[in-house]
Amino acid sequence: MGSVTGLQAAMGRYIGLEAFERRLLDRLEHRPVKVARDQVLWSPEDRVTNLFSLQSGWACTFRDTCEGECQIIELLLPGDIIGLREFTFRRHASQARMITPGSLCGFAHEVIADLVLASPSLAIALFAAIARQEALLTERMLVTLHRPARVQVCHFVIETFLRLNKVQAVDPGQMPFPLSQQLLAQILGQSTVHINRTLMALDRDGLLKKHRGYITIHDMRRLYQEAEFDDGYLSDRLDGLEERLAKLRMASR
Amino acid sequence: MGSVTGLQAAMGRYIGLEAFERRLLDRLEHRPVKVARDQVLWSPEDRVTNLFSLQSGWACTFRDTCEGECQIIELLLPGDIIGLREFTFRRHASQARMITPGSLCGFAHEVIADLVLASPSLAIALFAAIARQEALLTERMLVTLHRPARVQVCHFVIETFLRLNKVQAVDPGQMPFPLSQQLLAQILGQSTVHINRTLMALDRDGLLKKHRGYITIHDMRRLYQEAEFDDGYLSDRLDGLEERLAKLRMASR
């Protein structure tokens, strides 16, 4: 039986899994490995060899821009697959690192070819997973390019709240948030100093307060308003595609 | 026989195509349709029904942010597939529109399921195509968040030059560029006024000059320097994955 946050859950979000597909996925993650905070999963220029299924803990991929600046590209939460962006490339452009201690399962990138061959449904689910991660990136870009830091922070907190909620119910008063202000700045592409001022203001205005390790959301409604949040991009529904797959599968038997 | 910029070329960038795969793709684009400038391919909230293979002309997908602002998400050039980002979603979040007149082939999004079922190689090629489009987005985000407008413009011009060059040799002195300063601003997420000032400066400094419909690159070397350009993210090489597919294919016979 796979864990709640394993590949089965990651793929099962989008499609119904048949028994043989569950077995396939289970075999990939039979032995999760514990990893420490700041553990590096790959570095720039490394040959692409592995993907990872993140079972617990938070991780990120990032790029060093010039002069020591650093931009986080993806924030990976439990249940996410790490490396989907890059598995068709020869070498990594980014670095991947654990933000907290956690556990994960690695598997060779060629295994994707096996999965696609064994199950077109899983292939579609993988498309869906990539598209969701890309949608996160797109929303981030829209917000960072066009809205002030205050909106960016509100938006990111809601987004993270909803993402966490998909895996496990989250109390808005105690939302897990193991990110320093520096990391938050690197996610939003702003300076640590400015993020700090923004967080102070959000606390002063009674919207939310960031503590060490967690966030307290005081007023979810106003948070949505300030963030101008529209959650369409977080939808897991596939529609249409899955039906077509089912039909094709029947026909090919 | 498929056109130079059709699906065959789009997929053939990444993998070798077998005869039956060529036939599959050809059947999808037997009848290209001419479309006018500003032709809308889909709008926000539309049900996702189609993907398009762009045979000629330039297109884009974009989102209206608040207050009439508009951010272009993808710039699509001949040979690109339009809609890869969204085909696993139920409804579109963006709008897609032709920038110039052109021609394209539409096909139902469920056809992707057919392709995946018929050929795992094509599935991998589709992963590669999505990953390349996502890489473009990522680079854009890194540059827009951390570099001044001058670098952004240089970077974008080189990127576009290289993308065009993959489809057809481009003369740096007459590079096709049918984008107004307003569109360029919407791509880079900046104001038209500021883009104008930046272009004036680049012309004054002898780097490049934008005319109506084309750009003259005066000094490619300095352009690369100013853009701090690294072309790794434009690579089409797959490595490893294709070999694995070939082996699996053999084994399954």
Add this chain to the structure above:
DNA sequence: CGTACCTTTGACGGCTGTCAAAGGAAGTGG
């Protein structure tokens, strides 16, 4: 108990957005 990391605050400067207006180029219709 000390070191390292994280948070907080102030001063200052710059890149970029907004507003406004005018001149140019292209396309349309009479």
Add this chain to the structure above:
DNA sequence: CCACTTCCTTTGACAGCCGTCAAAGGTACG
């Protein structure tokens, strides 16, 4: 062929969000 509209480009003045630098206080961890 010319008047007219529309879009595109250019320029100036001004303001504001945000980055940088610097320093101090707080908190966790060995």
